[in-house]
Amino acid sequence: MKVLIIFLGLTAFTALAQNCNTDVPNTAPTSRFNVGADGTVTDNLHKLMWMQCSLGQTWDGSDCVGDADELTWQQALKTAHGYSFANKTGWRLPNIKELETLVERRCERPALNETVFPSSQSDDYWTSTPVATDPVRAWAIAFFNGSNTARTKQAFLFTRLVRNAN
Numbered sequence: 001m002k003v004l005i006i007f008l009g010l011t012a013f014t015a016l017a018q019n020c021n022t023d024v025p026n027t028a029p030t031s032r033f034n035v036g037a038d039g040t041v042t043d044n045l046h047k048l049m050w051m052q053c054s055l056g057q058t059w060d061g062s063d064c065v066g067d068a069d070e071l072t073w074q075q076a077l078k079t080a081h082g083y084s085f086a087n088k089t090g091w092r093l094p095n096i097k098e099l100e101t102l103v104e105r106r107c108e109r110p111a112l113n114e115t116v117f118p119s120s121q122s123d124d125y126w127t128s129t130p131v132a133t134d135p136v137r138a139w140a141i142a143f144f145n146g147s148n149t150a151r152t153k154q155a156f157l158f159t160r161l162v163r164n165a166n
Contacts, residue, residue: 017109018107018108018109018110018114018122019107019108019109020104020106020107020108021106021107022106024105024106025105025106026104026106027103027104027105027106028101028102028103028104028112028113028116029113030113030115030116032044032045033113033116035052035116036052036086037061038059038086038087039051039052039053039059039085039086040052040085040086040088041116041117042165043101043102043165045101046098046101047164047165048094048098048101048162048163048164048165049088049162049163049164049165049166050102050117050160050161050162051085051091051160051161051162052064052116052117052118053068053117053119053160054068054069054120054121054125054158054159054160055068055069055071055076055079055158055159055160055161056068056069057119062118063118063119064117064118064119064120065119068121068158068159069158069159070156070157070158071126071156071157071158071159072153072154072155072156073126073138073151073153073154073155073157074153076093076126076157076159077093077128079159080092080093080159080161083161085161088163089163090163090164091161091162091163092128092161092162092163093126093127093128093159093161093162094127094128094160094161094162095127095128095129096127096129096139096141096148098127098162099125099127099141099160099162100141100146100148102117102141102160103141103143103146104146105146108122108144108145108146109122109144109145110122110143110144111143111144111145111146112143117160120143120160121143121158122143122144123142123143123144123157123158124140124141124142124143124149124151124155124157124158125140125141125143125157125158125159125160126138126140126151126157126158126159127139127140127141130153131150134150136152136153136154137150137151137152137153138150138151138153139151140157
């Protein structure tokens with residue numbers, strides 16, 4: 001009987017939709033971004049261009065479809081090196097400060113602007129920033145609630161690439 005209760009609890013948890021508190025100011029408002037037709041998003045404040053979808057997903061013109069890839073830190077760095085998307089090069093793994101700019105503090109599950117970044121995972125995303133005091137860990141942003149976390153570089157996490165906007 002306990003197993004059934006736990007299973008039902010997990011099922012209910014995964015079915016939850018994004019929850020936003022409108023009493024909290026926007027930290028990543030839609031007006032800050034230019035959404036391109038090619039699956040790119042330009043952050044006008046921070047002068048960065050983001051892939052609208054996580055690695056592994058495909059932009060279909062209105063949504064990110066497919067399953068996002070889960071990669072180790074080294075795999076994410078290697079995949080980003082030389083990556084070409086939307087006829088653009090220079091894509092890379094964002095550092096922790098860059099990825100934190102996408103966090104929408106008024107929301108959770110995911111703590112991200114779903115209008116700009118649809119079908120994103122409510123889970124950890126890699127940054128290029130290693131943990132200075134622990135060579136086996138790197139920083140990630142937990143888009144469940146927008147916190148940062150040190151994860152072992154062998155963990156399998158999601159990835160969103162960035163480049164400098166031109």
